[in-house]
Amino acid sequence: MHAVIEENLEELLDNTNASGRAALDHLVSCKECAMELERMKQIAHLFPTLRSEHAIEPAASFTARVMTLIEHRRPSFWESIFEATLETTLETTMTPAFFRRVAFASLLVLATLGGYMAVTDSEFRGVTPELILAAERNSAADRNAPDSEDARNQDRALFMTELRNYLPDATE
Amino acid sequence: MDYENTQDGALVRRVQAGDQAAFSDLVERHKSKVFSIIHGIVRQRNDVEDIAQQVFAKVYFSLKNFDFRSSLITWIYKITVNECYDYLRKRKVRKLVYESDLSEDEVRRVENTEPSPERNPLIDAVLAKRDYLLKLLSRVSEEERMLLMMKEVEGHSVEELAEMTGMNENTIKVKLFRARQKLVKASQRLDRLPTAAAN
Ligand SMILES: [Zn+2]
Numbered sequence: 204m205h206a207v208i209e210e211n212l213e214e215l216l217d218n219t220n221a222s223g224r225a226a227l228d229h230l231v232s233c234k235e236c237a238m239e240l241e242r243m244k245q246i247a248h249l250f251p252t253l254r255s256e257h258a259i260e261p262a263a264s265f266t267a268r269v270m271t272l273i274e275h276r277r278p279s280f281w282e283s284i285f286e287a288t289l290e291t292t293l294e295t296t297m298t299p300a301f302f303r304r305v306a307f308a309s310l311l312v313l314a315t316l317g318g319y320m321a322v323t324d325s326e327f328r329g330v331t332p333e334l335i336l337a338a339e340r341n342s343a344a345d346r347n348a349p350d351s352e353d354a355r356n357q358d359r360a361l362f363m364t365e366l367r368n369y370l371p372d373a374t375e
Numbered sequence: 376m377d378y379e380n381t382q383d384g385a386l387v388r389r390v391q392a393g394d395q396a397a398f399s400d401l402v403e404r405h406k407s408k409v410f411s412i413i414h415g416i417v418r419q420r421n422d423v424e425d426i427a428q429q430v431f432a433k434v435y436f437s438l439k440n441f442d443f444r445s446s447l448i449t450w451i452y453k454i455t456v457n458e459c460y461d462y463l464r465k466r467k468v469r470k471l472v473y474e475s476d477l478s479e480d481e482v483r484r485v486e487n488t489e490p491s492p493e494r495n496p497l498i499d500a501v502l503a504k505r506d507y508l509l510k511l512l513s514r515v516s517e518e519e520r521m522l523l524m525m526k527e528v529e530g531h532s533v534e535e536l537a538e539m540t541g542m543n544e545n546t547i548k549v550k551l552f553r554a555r556q557k558l559v560k561a562s563q564r565l566d567r568l569p570t571a572a573a574n
Contacts, residue, residue, distance in 0.1 A: 204556070212552050213526075213533050243555045246562060250527030252505040255415035259423055261406045266399050269431045273398075276432060 205229060208236045215240060216247050376446070376538055383447040390438050398438075402431050405448070409455050415528065416459040416509070430458045446539045453521045460513065507565070514561040519554035526551065 207229045208215065211222035215230075230237045378384050383404070389397035409430055413423045433454050441450060512520050525531045525539070533551075537544045 204552075209552050210548075212555070213548055239556075239559060242559045242562065246508070246511065246555070246558050247527055249504050249508040249511075250524070252501055252508060253415045253524065253528045255411040258407070259410050259414050259420060261410050261427065262424065265406055265424065265427070266402045269402050269428055269435075270395065270399055272428055272432050273435050276436070 204239050205233060205236050208233075208240060212240075212243070216244060376541060378443040378446055378541070381446070384443060387438060387441055387443070387447060390435070391441070398435055401434075401447075405451055406431075408448070409451065412452065412455045413459055416456070417462055418505075422462065426458055426462050430455045433458065445541045449521065449525070449539050452525065453517055456520055456524065457517060463509065510565060511558045511561045515554050515557045519550060519557070522547065522550055523554050523558075 204212075207226050211226040214220075214222040215226060230240065379388065383401070386397045386401050386404075390401065406427065409427050410423055413426045413430070414420070417423070417426065430451070434451055437454070441447070512523070515523070522536060522540075525536055526533070531539070533544050533547050536542075536547045540547070542550075
């Protein structure tokens with residue numbers, strides 16, 4: 204569609220004759236614009252089917268029912284406190300480093316759980332701290348941005364504490 | 376346009392400050408309009424009130440994000456049309472699930488008796504046009520849908536749309552132009568226009 208038609212499109216569709224001579228002249232000579240405009244007109248003529256001719260009057264009790272619905276859905280005092288806290292927490296913690304910590308924590312849980320199940324299943328079956336630490340090192344290598352050395356040491360210390368708790372035979 | 380200094384704007388401020396009564400005033404002010412928008416789109420009298428309740432609940436819980444950059448009615452309009460589309464989508468799924476349990480014969484019988492015992496061809500043609508348009512409108516963005524409907528269904532001028540949305544007239548025109556182009560493309564995909572047969 205050419206600029207002269209695009210600029211006057213709403214006037215042409217409204218048939219208000221406010222589109223000006225230039226647009227009308229263009230339509231006579233440009234079949235492409237004439238056809239697209241015709242298609243747009245046909246579609247515009249469908250819109251009145253979405254008008255509600257016989258209005259439905261809301262029941263007198265409608266507003267009261269809406270207010271009840273809202274009352275039911277409104278979070279309780281504690282939920283709203285939780286929501287507010289969560290929002291602040293998310294805003295302050297949703298950083299790449301935070302996600303790496305989450306990934307590491309998940310790994311820790313998995314490893315701990317795996318170790319625990321290995322112990323309860325029969326006796327401790329070869330899940331050595333070295334093996335799990337190797338897994339941690341691999342996952343650290345997978346992360347493209349290096350975490351701070353401090354944070355990683357902290358994580359490792361925490362991890363070894365967990366390991367001591369759940370693997371009676373494991374020694375550092 | 377300073378939307379904060381309108382009657383709606385003052386009520387919104389009060390709701391945002393926790394005043395429940397102000398919200399019931401807002402519902403009173405806009406319920407008739409919301410009912411008529413819903414009825415125009417879904418045409419199921421029995422469901423209009425349910426949908427309207429959902430609309431106002433959504434308006435209430437999203438009002439804390441209302442930033443007065445447009446009029447409240449354009450905000451309500453958008454939420455209402457979205458809720459209608461949600462309803463239509465669910466109804467379609469329900470119908471599909473329901474029909475999958477029936478034999479082909481039964482489906483034919485159900486479909487033939489659903490709207491009314493004696494079908495009026497004129498009403499059928501209008502229904503077909505409406506369904507077709509709703510399909511086309513599902514191909515444009517929420518904002519485009521709202522602008523198109525405000526212009527073509529509600530009959531607002533570009534000037535009025537600019538005032539209601541806080542955008543300038545040129546922006547409105549460009550957005551309407553793009554939206555109409557999308558509708559044309561969608562219609563080409565959906566084959567011939569039913570108007571060609573109905574006119
Ligand atoms: Zn042209």
